[in-house]
Amino acid sequence: MTTETLTPDSARSAAAGPEVRRMDLLRFATAGSVDDGKSTLIGRLLYDTKSLFTDQLAAVEAVSAARGDEYTNLALLTDGLRAEREQGITIDVAYRYFATPRRKFIIADTPGHIQYTRNMVTGASTADLALILVDARKGLVEQSRRHAFLCSLLRVPHLVLCVNKMDLVDYSQEVFERIADEFTAFAAKLDVPDLTVVPISALKGDNIVTRSESMPWYEGPALLHHLERVHIASDRNLVDVRFPVQYVIRPQSTTVTDYRGYAGQVASGVLKPGDEVMVLPSGFTSRIASVETADGPVAEAFPPMSVTVRLEDEIDISRGDMICRPNNAPAVAQDIEAMVCWMDETRPLQVGGKYAIKHTTRTARAIVRGLHYRLDINSLHRDESAAELRLNEIGRVRLRTTIPLLADEYRRNRTTGGFVIIDETTNRTVAAGMIVETP
């Protein structure tokens, strides 16, 4: 056991020193319910990295005491909305931040209730890593499998299963290994690229910041050590050049004349001056004259850099076009096969329904041509008789768009493979979509 109570002794904060110049950024999503100790874990990570402030803690202690909670309810730290505090539930993704000298972390903390698939999908969409918690006493539950499935659907590259409350099972290696084996077997079916399993006690601090002395049989890293060192740079796709044009910069100025630059964020690949490129959907080719930022030209651009690309030839290019390579281009497709997670409670997805679709910097209209099946995310059973998708339901659809999308399969490219569906009458974002293929 490392520490009994929340103590700042082990604290390390993002220092002011030169380390900051080398810190990178890791985004992770957490899944699990209050019962699994997720809020305690997040509270501890924040506290032990000095990211939790005394006035925040005092406010939480005061509210806990007023509600008659027997312990300081760290869930109150993230449950910021009045309705959440009143009902004792978490209704939305909360973003939390902490840093160590190595890394800045963004936590997308998603509620674990069954009805909140929408939130989990949202949090996982930008995550480099997902952290799933289970209670060591209960082992895997339906919800753990569901979370693992959603992480694999959203192609989160790294998964960490935290077997929590190890103190309540006498730090039993046998209990841990049984859960770890069961989860590993399940994850193998899901195509999870990288899985780490850590036995922890969020309450006692075991294997959170430092290795626990109570579990000498565990030879892996403490959780924070793993979060700090997990290699994420190679998760980025540096092979397929995809540069969705976001905005055309053309200064109306007397000092800068004849300037035309294509601004955007590199979705994947590496762009360098001199590279031969193709612009879609026109198919025109040119060469990159320069890759610029406000701080001057750069030798190359790669994800997630926001840059301005200039080409040697004057081509008609506008927002929604895509710069790629002549021998490596995305599909130019109007028929899209996709997995869709429906997120709207007011109206279900229906075959024949017409929607707006937002994909990279391009917006189109789309009609749902078919619903192949609805997926039961607990059993992975496919219900081919389904006629619609309701809130939090996932299914495979076929869409036909008014203009071509410049698209890749989501499994190959999360930026050029993901889209959202918008209801044109309510303007609500009603679904998230992941392209499976472009037949």
Added chain:
Amino acid sequence: MTATAAYQVTHLDALEAESIFVMREVVAEMERPVLLFSGGKDSIVMLRLAQKAFAPAHIPFPVMHVDTGHNFPEVLDYRDRRVAELSLHLVVASVPEALASGLVRESADGMRNRIQTPVLLDAVEKHRFDALFGGARRDEEKARAKERVFSFRDEFGQWDPKNQRPELWSLYNGRHHPGESIRVFPLSNWTELDVWHYIARERIELPSIYYAHEREVIERDGMLYAVNEFLPARAGEERFKAQVRYRTVGDASCTAAVRSDADTVEKVIEEVAATRITERGATRGDDRVSEAAMEDRKREGYF
């Protein structure tokens, strides 16, 4: 861009790239954006990001200052210099003018934080702004921790936290009907420390009150307030000189200073890294009203 290793970027570069992406999305998709500029450090960083996002062109939208009339002179001076230097178009939404015209009335406690909301909304309506860049960060306050980067406001400028649009990947939905608008927070994922690291890296000038200086103050509710025409000392309150700096810059009648010897950006970073109290908790009288003070103001249209 400073690559840490092959094809890796630092956290500041990643944050900068994301913010620039957000600003370009707004300009590409919205009709009439405006940047809310208070002269505070977050809006100053936002302005730098806007410069970078559209260089070598000028910033393609105006800036708006919601002027409560309770200003720090150093901040007003800074605002005017920046506006001139960048050839910006400045819109001032004036609380004193709104008081004079009867749009709002002074609140009982004399604080103008709450009454600036109708003034802001009035200016939005008058100028038909449909996208407002705000410098709010999710680490500031827990009601903000759940706000979207693109935050939808109805025709009354209201935020409905239970009815927010899901925000996935970097696909932002700015669609709205006439009269409705979107608040956009490009610094959503920045922390106070990130902002200071960026200010240091970019060598961004700030109003001098962000750095330690000697000032005549009074202590009220455990916080140090500058004595000035908007905040006279009450009977029994002792005026004394202290070495202070401001962690946030807001209305001069409700923004407190903190004791500090940090007179350079490096020293401020050390101080922020070591501090154990949030910036709003330490310096904002307006957030101490209730557990849900921020949520309530945001619902009404505060930014």
